[in-house]
Amino acid sequence: MEVVGKSMKRVDAFGKVTGEAKYTNDLCPKDALIAHVVHSTIANGEVLSIDTSEAEKVPGVVKIVTCFDVPDIQFPTAGHPWSVEAAHQDIADRKLLNTRVRLYGDDIAAIVGVDNVACERAERLLKIEYKEYPPFTTVEDALKPEATPLHPDLRKTNELIHTSFKSSPDYDYEQAKERAIREYGAEHVREYEQTYRTQRVSHCHIEVATSWAYVDVNGKVTVTASTQIPHIMRRVIAQALGWPVGKVRVIKPYLGGGFGNKQDILYEPLNAYLSVVCGGRCVCLETTREECISQTRVRHAVIGKTKALYTTDGHLLARTLDGYANKGAYASHGHAIAASVATVYKDLYNDAYGCRADMTTVFTNSASAGAMRAYGVPQSVFLADCQIDDICHREGFDPLKFRMDNCVGKGFRDPGNGITYYSYSMKECMRRGAEYIHWDEKRKAYANQTGPIRHGVGMSIFMYKVGVYPISLETSSARMILNQDGSIQVELSATEIGQGADTVFTQMASETTGITPDKVYIVSTQDTDLSPFDTGAYASRQSFVTGKAVKKCGLELRNRILDYASYMLGRPVEELMIHDNNICERILPEGAPVQADLSAENGYGYIADGSKDENDRYEGWLDADVKQWNIDDLPSGKKSILRDTGKILARPGKVLLSMKDLAENAFYSLDRSEHITAEVTNHCKENTYASGCTFADITVDMEMGTVKIDHLVNVHDSGTLLNPQLAEAQVHGGMAMGIGYALSEELLYNEKGRPLNNNLLDFKIPTALDVPDLKAIFLQMDDPMGPYGNKALGEPPVISVAPAIRNAILNATGVAMNELPMTQQRLVAAFQQHGLI
């Protein structure tokens, strides 16, 4: 590949270093009204009345809306594709403003005014009466019989959903235990039982959740919002207002970080409503940092009660997870994230007899948990990999060897959803990480330490499915338009949220069309009135799912260009190709017939092309014999293992025509005027796994309870890297987020359910001084499912960092920390408890 795989500079970098890239609020008209959300000062109860009379007298106040005024419509907020099956639709459990208070700070009224001071003064004059119920912020309390059900219209108790996943339908832990004793003898079989806990954390994107809305001259409520999912937002705003979708327009400019929080619908429907009730005037609803932390979404806190059965010679036989996910007040993504916790827990290790993973999602009076980078998998891997290291620590097994022996294997296929591990590299990732960190030497050197300063190395592994198929719909559209000068526009509704999407899509479009990247103009802003449909930035799907749409669209555009070239040049399409902004002769190699090799030597098939020279290879969609490989069209029964494009030889020959001349002619020809565009939908029915690991080398100051990370390395198999420099940067960011998750971040509540630390001073995301130098290593396994051999990278970097650090602490001190975050206070208390200080 010529463009994909190169470290091209970001297409938005110039705009971002000069301040010219405009974000949501940068575009807001300066005379916009300001919206201010009034939050409840109780965590559980009902609003009985709100007296607005004094507040309305405050100069500058334009409108006050309370929970008694809003439409009686409940709507869902999850950034999922809509399901046409009612049973799979997201849970509609909130109104724009709610009389039933389900968390401290629930949205009970909104004030629109000319400035923030007017709104805040008015808020202080509201007289609000509540009926209060005892609050509960933990799963344990929420499941007690006396806990008030938060959504009695939906569920009789606070249990939202419980699911049980098994490696096979007849698997049973107790039977596995009997079998183990029978087969290995009781003296060779051990059991380990432990409970692990992860905490509630905030995404802390530096741009808060924000939007502004007005009603346009065409009657559409037009919302400019900082969102990962403009098209889904359009649908949800319509649902919340009870309007048809076509009357809602959402615009998404540059975005200052999302990490999943903006894969949910937050205050945008309320913002749209406030504009509508203010006669369509422009209203800006920018959350404060405090609101953004505690009133938008958080990562689910998870409790995992685990059991494991293994042999004394290091074979994992069976595991069981009974887990609980703290949902918070509203369903948001429902049970999907808890299900993700369960499936990865089950799949990550290859239990000889099997595994059962049960998860229950429970409503509590706390921040609603939604999507956050890696969607439940950091929690899942924390449970799984603490358990593994605890076993190793107890038995004196080497955690690396134990993982090598027991981790998910090559060719794994999830029996439940069928997702298959096509390009497998888990063990090679571990080897590379161990080599970098000097695992064997350090495990030896760090054995049997005493004293106030101790060192440790730890590791953790992960697997991660790229998109959401077949659990949910994966669909994406792309549009390309040829300009008069031979350049193209690329229009997508996959969103740039900082991860570099615009840049890699530019590379993909260039790679496939043969038009150089400097002539590929990606439209960064999404506008649901203009941009083709895509569900947006979530999972680690875009480069995979939207990437396929870009490739398909690029092929179509290319075919149309070649068709026009054929007309202009009077030569058959088969003799032409596009290279470097020119129409060239297409030279096929002699004596190298193209054929499919289905031997599946490497776990998947490939197209033999007779070429020994990697640089001479081109993607083969244009070859008359191969065409576009479509899995469904394959001749043999090995459909699932053949990649969708082959590699064949074809090289550009003599330049026949420039794209500029072609384009100009196509636009203005008196003989055949044709505006060359392409627009495609790609319904993606493929998925695969990315994988990797983290190794941490740390120093523990026992008396101060501090952990210093000396070396931290993430090894990733994300398939072919689209842009190595950006890939590395993406990994760094995930690792830093993982450090915060491991050591310092936690959203806390007091006994009344009030958030204690919903600000950036007290919610401790790492600063530059808290992050060591970060190392990213990649194994580039060419994945047959990825459009360019690529697989997930956006989310995975955060997954295995916390358990690796935890296991390094275990190695250093012998103390197993079973709860995140491993704060200094918790460490000191644990060291004291173990008599180490």
Add this chain to the structure above:
Amino acid sequence: MAAKTLAAGKAVSIMLEIVHMTVNGEEKELAVDPRESLLDTLRNRLNLTSVKRGCGVGECGACTVLIDGTAVDSCLYLTMWAEGKHILTVEGLKSPTGELNEVQQAFIDEAAVQCGFCTPGLILTGVELVNSGRKYTREELRKLISGHLCRCTGYENILNALEKVVGYH
């Protein structure tokens, strides 16, 4: 209770006051509300939207500007204090013919930019360091940028970019 639109809707602000300051090299005479932070004034009156609001309380650094060459959080700086001062935002860094400042270029080259929201503030701290005329170790740089929170980069490439400009080579 039915919501009703209030007749009022006019703000009562305290009297505007005139402030003189040099912003990105241009002398400005502005009528401002004394309740405004410099962040408000730069964004709303001068449309200098590179100055970002991330928290409003000096805990994230996204609103950093240079005042007389020194990096401050403009959210906690009253515009009234800017009388007679020189303010620099990243809009003022590009040369008149469009060339980037070396810190800006280093951020691009080292892939130190992701979502870009913390970027303008960090670049200004970088400019402050360049203007000091000295070199810094990586550890010193960590401390010097520790008033900027970034959630995308893990700071790694930001440090690489700054090392390129003010580090020891």
Add this chain to the structure above:
Amino acid sequence: MYDIENYYEAKSVEDAIAHLAADEKAEVIAGGTDVLVKLRAGKDVGCDLVSIHEIPELKGVDRLTDGTIVIGPATCFTDITNDPIIQESLPYLGEAVDTVGGPQIRNMGTIGGNLCNGATSADSGATMQTLDATLVLQGPEGSREVPVTEFYTGPGRTVRKRDEVLIAILVKPEDYIGYSGCYIKYGKRRSMEIATLGCCVRVKLEAADAKQAEAGETGGTQDSSVTRREDAASTEQKNAAGSPALPGAGFRLADVRIGYGVAAPTPIRCRKTEQMLKGMAADDPAIYDIIATHVEEEVHPRSSWRASKEFRVQLIREMAKRALEQAILRGTGKGTPGAGDFPPVELGREQEMRETMTQGAAEAAGTADGGEDTGCGKGGEHHA
């Protein structure tokens, strides 16, 4: 926008006081990093602000002819840290305020505000306590001097009246000449942090010979001598087992001052412990046991969601030891290099001390903590 009614930029201290006195709703604002944050949180909204931000006479650091150091309260933290007089004579104060917030906040927040907000977590608090600094408050009725140790009346409260302006912070020569010191900030991360605990230990070293000449004259330490001998014995055993030598050989502690932030509702001194340590050999292992054991009796930490009492007690003990060790190291001309990490040069015998340092002490300087970060880090950066 901040919810205030009126704003006034004072031209001088007198002007500020006149406006404060004339307007009951008026509050002083200097750097703004506390006042504006509180306003945004809805505290004191609708007040009038009298700004002392632009009064030059309140800024800068000076030394009077008698050696008294005068710190202008409107001096921002960065300017304190970089001030030549501070670097020369009160480097530990410079390093303490270099731990406040982050760089931008340190360019804005003032040392006077750090004191006047009455916070026990203020990073200058512990050090000011050990300096026995004097605060000069000026109000409509004139000015008065208040020892910093009598300044606080409770959490967030001080003796300063609403219409008084802190116009100077004085540090007398007898409180700094001959001292070395170390401030350790303990937080949950290494920047943008409010102290979980702050500890400043300052020591005045003198050659051990001088102590022998006065032997027996300091009866104040009598009670602790027994403990000292026992602890010393136990530590000797430890040393025999291979622990590195402690710094400060050849010196004794002519004075020790221990100050804490967040160990009580206000910044505090631990005077009883100080008395016990006075006169002891600087390399006597017992000093660390004494400081760790006895500071605990003088502090009143509480449990909050930020940290439990038990955890704070552990830190109080441990940080005192580390700050003491670093203070002694610095007093002997060693110490971890870093910003402001130099013993006061006006110590006439400084050079002499360096020369008399044994090789063992020099080694200890590098290895007393096993070669690891002492918690003072690079010249006492906050420890996370």
